[in-house]
Amino acid sequence: MPKTEKRPYHHGDLRQTVIDTAMDMLAENDDWQFTLREIARRAGVSHAAPYKHFPDKAALLAEIALIGFDRLREALLGAGSASTENLSSVFDARGHAYIEFGRQNPALYRLMFGPELGKTANVHLNERALGAFDTLIDLLERAQSAGLVRKRPVRGQATAVWAQLHGLTMLMLDGMLRPEKVGANAIDAALATMREGLTL
Amino acid sequence: MPKTEKRPYHHGDLRQTVIDTAMDMLAENDDWQFTLREIARRAGVSHAAPYKHFPDKAALLAEIALIGFDRLREALLGAGSASTENLSSVFDARGHAYIEFGRQNPALYRLMFGPELGKTANVHLNERALGAFDTLIDLLERAQSAGLVRKRPVRGQATAVWAQLHGLTMLMLDGMLRPEKVGANAIDAALATMREGLTL
DNA sequence: ACCTGAACACCGTTCAAGT
DNA sequence: ACCTGAACACCGTTCAAGT
Numbered sequence A, B: 001m002p003k004t005e006k007r008p009y010h011h012g013d014l015r016q017t018v019i020d021t022a023m024d025m026l027a028e029n030d031d032w033q034f035t036l037r038e039i040a041r042r043a044g045v046s047h048a049a050p051y052k053h054f055p056d057k058a059a060l061l062a063e064i065a066l067i068g069f070d071r072l073r074e075a076l077l078g079a080g081s082a083s084t085e086n087l088s089s090v091f092d093a094r095g096h097a098y099i100e101f102g103r104q105n106p107a108l109y110r111l112m113f114g115p116e117l118g119k120t121a122n123v124h125l126n127e128r129a130l131g132a133f134d135t136l137i138d139l140l141e142r143a144q145s146a147g148l149v150r151k152r153p154v155r156g157q158a159t160a161v162w163a164q165l166h167g168l169t170m171l172m173l174d175g176m177l178r179p180e181k182v183g184a185n186a187i188d189a190a191l192a193t194m195r196e197g198l199t200l
Numbered sequence C, D: 001a002c003c004t005g006a007a008c009a010c011c012g013t014t015c016a017a018g019t
Helices: A014-026 A036-043 A057-078 A087-104 A106-112 A122-145 A154-173 A186-198 B014-026 B036-043 B057-078 B087-104 B106-112 B122-145 B154-173 B186-198
Strands: none
Touching: A014 A036, A014 A057, A014 A106, A057 A087, A057 A106, A057 A122, A087 A106, A087 A122, A087 A154, A087 A186, A106 A154, A122 A154, A154 A186, A154 B154, A154 B186, A186 B154, A186 B186, B014 B036, B014 B057, B014 B106, B057 B087, B057 B106, B057 B122, B087 B106, B087 B122, B087 B154, B087 B186, B106 B154, B122 B154, B154 B186
């Protein structure tokens, strides 16, 4: 809340304020072009102040991407509890939850998978990103045991599922899934095709 | 070839030189962060000169993205001629050709699907991008008639295939398909899963 | 018709100096 | 321990002026 008030010389919790401000700005555009200087402006501090809390812009981006992956994981786990029964509805629910996360957080999603996180961040990042991946692998293993999914190497299946969802999300955000070209509910149709690749 | 020679006041074909130089710079990095000023420097002209040939940076990006889509289409058409027989090997060949294009032109591929082309370009761009999509739809229709592919709405299947390939390509470029996590040949495995979603 | 040079309004980043 | 102000080396873009 406290964004542009008059502040004493010492801010209090500038680090968190910088992150929050960046998140706010992320929510304002489809693309995520925010600038450190504008964050400082909004936070009411000098443009050099953030450097006391983050070594550089890339470090802030990495921090934010981590938050993004945490939120994505929560959104996925929140969609359908993974009881051994009705596993297929869990797949459906999570597939839609994934794409919906992208639709509702376009700039954040782009940042999470953008090339700006190249070197430094990817170590920590992939840890958490691939946490959700492990959940997917687990789900597929149980679905195979339950006879719901073809017995194939789960890692390959998980890769296929993730790439399918990521691809759909990205093409949607890029505006490439135009209804005239691709059909009205192309996303549902694509998910159905994917399901036929998995299910027995 | 003629890149940094001494030039007369009038360049000759600066427009093409700018495009070529940008393409060269695209090939030098995994990500595509080139700057108009550096292009001008390499081309041996003032940094204002390119503005006589492109209204702004976005226009140059759009031009280059178009070239990228043309090259991708060529790469796809070059991989397996679409005779009615052995359609499934055509699918395989083109799937691999798609991903291989991304691997060999990472910066160009990222630019083609990047958010920088948002407003202006997407009209013309989608025209050509979706040209390849029409080819895919045609392929799927014939494969359905030949009894090789499940009879489902082709647009949905085409969307699934494109999203799968785009997702795999992007995750690969982002370094998210690490062999330790995802298996050594996760891409082939994912493509196999996709094929099982299509074939009878 | 095409290009240059200086200028404007921005960046990210650094660093001595302030509180 | 945390923040500021000025400074540096860059951008993209514009525009009068040069050839």
